[in-house]
Amino acid sequence: xxxxxxxxxxxxxxxxxxxxxxxxxxxxxxxxxxxxxxxxxxxxxxxxxxxxxxxxxxxxxxxxxxxxxxxxxxxxxxxxxxxxxxxxxxxxxxxxxxxxxxxxxxxxxxxxxxxxxxxxxxxxxxxxxxxxxxxxxxxxxxxxxxxxxxxxxxxxxxxxxxxxxxxxxxxxxxxxxxxxxxxxxxxxxxxxxxxxxxxxxxxxxxxxxxxxxxxxxxxxxxxxxxxxxxxxxxxxxxxxxxxxxxxxxxxxxxxxxxxxxxxxxxxxxxxxxxxxxxxxxxxxxxxxxxxxxxxxxxxxxxxxxxxxxxxxxxxxxxxxxxxxxxxxxxxxxxxxxxxxxxxxxxxxxxxxxxxxxxxxxxxxxxxxxxxxxxxxxxxxxxxxxxxxxxxxxxxxxxxxxxxxxxxxxxxxxxxxxxxxxxxxxxxxxxxxxxxxxxxxxxxxxxxxxxxxxxxxxxxxxxxxxxxxxxxxxxxxxxxxxxxxxxxxxxxxxxxxxxxxxxxxxxxxxxxxxxxxxxxxxxxxxxxxxxxxxxxxxxxxxxxxxxxxxxxxxxxxxxxxxxxxxxxxxxxxxxxxxxxxxxxxxxxxxxxxxxxxxxxxxxxxxxxxxxxxxxxxxxxxxxxxxxxxxxxxxxxxxxxxxxxxxxxxxxxxxxxxxxxxxxxxxxxxxxxxxxxxxxxxxxxxxxxxxxxxxxxxxxxxxxxxxxxxxxxxxxxxxxxxxxxxxxxxxxxxxxxxxxxxxxxxxxxxxxxxxxxxxxxxxxxxxxxxxxxxxxxxxxxxxxxxxxxxxxxxxxxxxxxxxxxxxxxxxxxxxxxxxxxxxxxxxxxxx
Amino acid sequence: xxxxxxxxxxxxxxxxxxxxxxxxxxxxxxxxxxxxxxxxxxxxxxxxxxxxxxxxxxxxxxxxxxxxxxxxxxxxxxxxxxxxxxxxxxxxxxxxxxxxxxxxxxxxx
Ligand code: SRM
Ligand SMILES: Cc1cc2nc3c(=O)[nH]c(=O)nc-3n(C[C@H](O)[C@H](O)[C@H](O)COP(=O)(O)OP(=O)(O)OC[C@H]3O[C@@H](n4cnc5c(N)ncnc54)[C@H](O)[C@@H]3O)c2cc1C
Ligand code: SF4
Ligand code: FES
Numbered sequence: 047x048x049x050x051x052x053x054x055x056x057x058x059x060x061x062x063x064x065x066x067x068x069x070x071x072x073x074x075x076x077x078x079x080x081x082x083x084x085x086x087x088x089x090x091x092x093x094x095x096x097x098x099x100x101x102x103x104x105x106x107x108x109x110x111x112x113x114x115x116x117x118x119x120x121x122x123x124x125x126x127x128x129x130x131x132x133x134x135x136x137x138x139x140x141x142x143x144x145x146x147x148x149x150x151x152x153x154x155x156x157x158x159x160x161x162x163x164x165x166x167x168x169x170x171x172x173x174x175x176x177x178x179x180x181x182x183x184x185x186x187x188x189x190x191x192x193x194x195x196x197x198x199x200x201x202x203x204x205x206x207x208x209x210x211x212x213x214x215x216x217x218x219x220x221x222x223x224x225x226x227x228x229x230x231x232x233x234x235x236x237x238x239x240x241x242x243x244x245x246x247x248x249x250x251x252x253x254x255x256x257x258x259x260x261x262x263x264x265x266x267x268x269x270x271x272x273x274x275x276x277x278x279x280x281x282x283x284x285x286x287x288x289x290x291x292x293x294x295x296x297x298x299x300x301x302x303x304x305x306x307x308x309x310x311x312x313x314x315x316x317x318x319x320x321x322x323x324x325x326x327x328x329x330x331x332x333x334x335x336x337x338x339x340x341x342x343x344x345x346x347x348x349x350x351x352x353x354x355x356x357x358x359x360x361x362x363x364x365x366x367x368x369x370x371x372x373x374x375x376x377x378x379x380x381x382x383x384x385x386x387x388x389x390x391x392x393x394x395x396x397x398x399x400x401x402x403x404x405x406x407x408x409x410x411x412x413x414x415x416x417x418x419x420x421x422x423x424x425x426x427x428x429x430x431x432x433x434x435x436x437x438x439x440x441x442x443x444x445x446x447x448x449x450x451x452x453x454x455x456x457x458x459x460x461x462x463x464x465x466x467x468x469x470x471x472x473x474x475x476x477x478x479x480x481x482x483x484x485x486x487x488x489x490x491x492x493x494x495x496x497x498x499x500x501x502x503x504x505x506x507x508x509x510x511x512x513x514x515x516x517x518x519x520x521x522x523x524x525x526x527x528x529x530x531x532x533x534x535x536x537x538x539x540x541x542x543x544x545x546x547x548x549x550x551x552x553x554x555x556x557x558x559x560x561x562x563x564x565x566x567x568x569x570x571x572x573x574x575x576x577x578x579x580x581x582x583x584x585x586x587x588x589x590x591x592x593x594x595x596x597x598x599x600x601x602x603x604x605x606x607x608x609x610x611x612x613x614x615x616x617x618x619x620x621x622x623x624x625x626x627x628x629x630x631x632x633x634x635x636x637x638x639x640x641x642x643x644x645x646x647x648x649x650x651x652x653x654x655x656x657x658x659x660x661x662x663x664x665x666x667x668x669x670x671x672x673x674x675x676x677x678x679x680x681x682x683x684x685x686x687x688x689x690x691x692x693x694x695x696x697x698x699x700x701x702x703x704x705x706x707x708x709x710x711x712x713x714x715x716x717x718x719x720x721x722x723x724x725x726x727x728x729x730x731x732x733x734x735x736x737x738x739x740x741x742x743x744x745x746x747x748x749x750x751x752x753x754x755x756x757x758x759x760x761x762x763x764x765x766x767x768x769x770x771x772x773x774x775x776x777x778x779x780x781x782x783x784x785x786x787x788x789x790x791x792x793x794x795x796x797x798x799x800x801x802x803x804x805x806x807x808x809x810x811x812x813x814x815x816x817x818x819x820x821x822x823x824x825x826x827x828x829x830x831x832x833x834x835x836x837x838x839x840x841x842x843x844x845x846x847x848x849x850x851x852x853x854x855x856x857x858x859x860x861x862x863x864x865x866x867x868x869x870x871x872x873x874x875x
Numbered sequence: 876x877x878x879x880x881x882x883x884x885x886x887x888x889x890x891x892x893x894x895x896x897x898x899x900x901x902x903x904x905x906x907x908x909x910x911x912x913x914x915x916x917x918x919x920x921x922x923x924x925x926x927x928x929x930x931x932x933x934x935x936x937x938x939x940x941x942x943x944x945x946x947x948x949x950x951x952x953x954x955x956x957x958x959x960x961x962x963x964x965x966x967x968x969x970x971x972x973x974x975x976x977x978x979x980x981x982x983x984x
Binding site for chain 1: 882890897924935
């Protein structure tokens with residue numbers, strides 16, 4: 047406790063101040079805001095106020111921001127004290143530390159604490175905020191802490207986290223600083239964050255991805271889209287359980303999910319309080335003798351969570367107390383994260399909006415992302431990661447609302463823009479500078495090859511291997527060619543996936559695997575996407591590539607799917623949908639037919655049609671009826687037929703040896719077996735199979751993506767047929783003696799197709815690109831490889847072989863399929 | 876302009892949309908990746924496609940039927956395609972989505 051604090055019970059004699067003619071100023075809370083305000087006030091008017099300072103914490107002002115370096119061990123508490131005993135004594139401030147104000151009596155103009163009452167002429171409330179506690183079971187267990195003050199910080203330090211498991215709930219600024227601090231002390235830290243990416247209020251997904259990557263590199267595990275369900279433990283915290291069933295062991299749980307203004311005493315005193323204590327421009331509350339500042343206030347509907355605007359408030363309030371006219375006008379604030387090695391900067395508004403434009407710069411090699419949001423030729427938002435040196439310069443332009451139209455082209459390169467000519471930068475590199483990191487090719491080697499006659503990118507790749515592996519240095523190699531060849535160099539026309547990138551589909555697939563990219567923001571950042579969030583053409587492709595390559599790690603992004611796959615039904619020209627239940631191998635029962643008929647009646651289905659794929663289509667269903675109809679069909683044992691998906695559609699069969707006098711094998715049974723094995727899988731384009739019981743081929747197997755024709759000696763498996771916009775017979779890849787082998791070859795082929803084909807290539811387009819021989823080598827000849835493909839397919843199916851109808855038919859899902867509001871029912875006016 | 880509450884921002888998926896029924900027909904209320912909201916008539920000027928079911932990228936939406944792309948700020952089609960969808964004022968306040976109250980009236984034009 048501070049030496050100048052008055053022991054409890056010894057309330058100061060109020061009349062002394064009155065006699066001295068000074069204003070009795072009582073301040074509640076020795077926080078960052080009130081501390082700064084007192085400095086301004088007492089500097090300008092050292093003799094006008096008799097100040098009493100109450101603080102709930104048993105200490106005076108310290109720099110709360112710096113608790114993070116204290117937590118990580120980089121600083122001590124003593125180093126972050128801003129006002130020491132000597133300062134309070136010199137200013138004549140009566141310190142009442144460790145004494146919380148419990149009540150304000152506005153009529154008597156006194157404040158109450160456990161030890162009595164203190165009168166005031168003017169009262170300042172600076173109580174800051176309180177951490178928000180999510181109301182989950184276990185929140186009160188020992189071992190659950192928040193992160194606000196020195197006590198919390200010491201609780202984390204004293205828990206002796208080294209080697210133990212710590213879970214931080216909340217991936218915002220505070221949570222991440224807590225996580226990094228505990229990790230620095232040797233804890234195994236997991237961060238659970240509700241949203242899709244870290245610090246979503248300050249960062250866009252690209253920057254959030256880079257931040258997550260850097261944290262993971264230092265051993266902090268990050269779980270996004272994780273909702274905490276309970277903190278488990280017997281007598282103390284032991285684990286955190288999430289809604290999705292994941293549990294993380296936890297010796298210590300730090301809850302850092304947000305703050306709410308500390309307004310309790312103001313509310314009790316009947317002051318106007320909304321989210322915070324309402325103050326006017328002069329920081330006066332609804333009572334003319336009471337003022338407030340800091341995180342506890344609300345000004346023009348806005349509450350505050352960073353210190354910069356609070357310092358402006360401090361200035362304003364000091365002037366108000368001196369009876370000068372002063373107006374608080376909040377300015378944009380900038381955020382940084384105090385975690386060494388995670389360099390980020392964010393300011394202003396980076397939402398998409400009317401007439402806004404983005405300038406994006408990405409340097410995948412160095413993990414740099416910069417984005418400026420412009421409106422009317424002015425910067426209104428800045429998000430930077432990796433290199434934030436120019437952050438304050440942009441922030442200055444933002445605050446000044448400077449017109450940037452003149453420097454727009456080079457703006458993103460910062461104040462040193464003139465030097466940003468990329469060719470000049472490459473020209474300046476010494477000959478031994480490494481250009482291609484994968485193959486260790488120097489600038490000199492590339493220039494030598496160009497001078498030796500290699501004047502296309504392909505030629506360079508062949509003779510030096512530069513840019514022949516991961517491909518990220520392609521841009522640099524092209525710049526070197528341009529530098530060496532001058533005007534003779536014609537950059538190859540980009541054959542990119544779409545306007546967002548120059549990388550081809552094939553390159554992107556390869557890089558996703560080799561660089562282990564596991565999210566859409568990761569791909570966009572590491573491969574230098576030119577747009578902020580992709581487009582309708584690249585997003586579905588990326589979503590497929592990622593889920594095909596990382597079935598266990600990647601989370602399907604529903605919003606990156608085309609409407610049919612998002613709604614699990616085919617959209618029709620009038621916005622209604624068609625519903626097609628699976629009919630395994632084209633076989634049905636009277637009970638299923640009855641359920642389909644009932645559904646057709648119940649939901650007024652305008653047309654019931656037998657499809658070309660051996661099943662029944664209910665056409666013209668209204669979107670809001672889909673979940674209920676699915677539930678009915680589910681009840682009758684039917685699942686989605688995926689008639690809408692880039693995935694397994696139908697397996698068409700004939701009656702085969704069970705009934706047909708020519709049948710050689712049980713083609714119906716094999717078809718059903720294959721459909722039950724393959725359904726639910728996602729593929730680059732749709733996949734259809736046919737199984738015929740003999741070469742008469744009644745199931746039209748030889749014009750499908752995969753066709754099996756049964757013969758006396760076994761099964762002929764053929765692939766890459768077509769009967770749509772093109773018509774083409776399948777090509778035989780194997781004749782195998784057993785059904786098991788036929789199934790294995792088929793499965794392996796589908797997995798190979800899933801792993802390699804370009805999105806929206808049917809097998810008949812993909813196979814000629816890689817060559818039928820290669821396919822045969824992979825799935826027929828190399829038995830070990832075949833088994834490995836089948837195994838990877840099964841891993842993927844462990845996630846995706848499920849009925850999407852059942853997921854969306856849950857009663858609580860229904861309302862999401864209907865309009866969110868119906869204004870046509872409301873009375874006008 | 877007066878506004879009417881139509882629900883919570885969290886009712887709309889990020890990079891998605893929800894419908895609001897009005898006397899003028901359905902209005903699609905979009906939410907972008909960065910929580911910006913837009914309200915557009917849910918009828919593509921091309922052949923009436925439901926824009927609410929399109930893929931949302933940045934402040935653009937692509938019609939699900941034939942891939943026309945619209946700027947949600949203005950409602951105008953991009954590139955070679957010509958057409959404009961009606962837009963309505965909409966905003967978010969404390970997590971609630973508020974839309975132009977004139978949509979309540981039968982005669983809103
Ligand atoms: C319902 C059905 C027609 C019918 O009434 O029989 C049908 C309907 C559609 N077909 Fe088909 N195809 C249907 C069997 C076929 C067949 C025959 C077959 O499967 O044996 C073919 C030829 C074989 C093939 O798949 O290539 C066929 C070749 C196509 C094609 C051309 C594909 C190609 O690569 O050439 C498309 C376009 C596409 O997928 O890009 C297509 C696309 C479509 C779409 C999904 C168009 C669209 O994108 O909206 C149609 C949906 C209509 C709707 O509103 O529901 N449909 N379509 C058949 C559903 C089968 C099923 O039970 O799942
Ligand atoms: C770990 C951490 C890191 C941060 N990092 C940053 C950063 O990098 N950048 C940034 O801009 N901001 C940061 N902040 C936020 C910043 O610290 C706050 O915005 C700032 O401290 C708020 O100042 P204040 O005066 O309103 O409240 P506080 O500084 O919280 O002070 C309020 C004081 O009032 C006391 N009090 C409350 N009720 C009573 C009562 N009834 N009676 C008596 N006393 C009472 C409290 O005990 C407290 O000491 C960080 C915060 C934390 C916790
Ligand atoms: S052939 Fe297929 S895509 Fe064409 S109209 Fe018929 S159902 Fe539609
Ligand atoms: S109806 Fe929208 S693009 Fe055709």
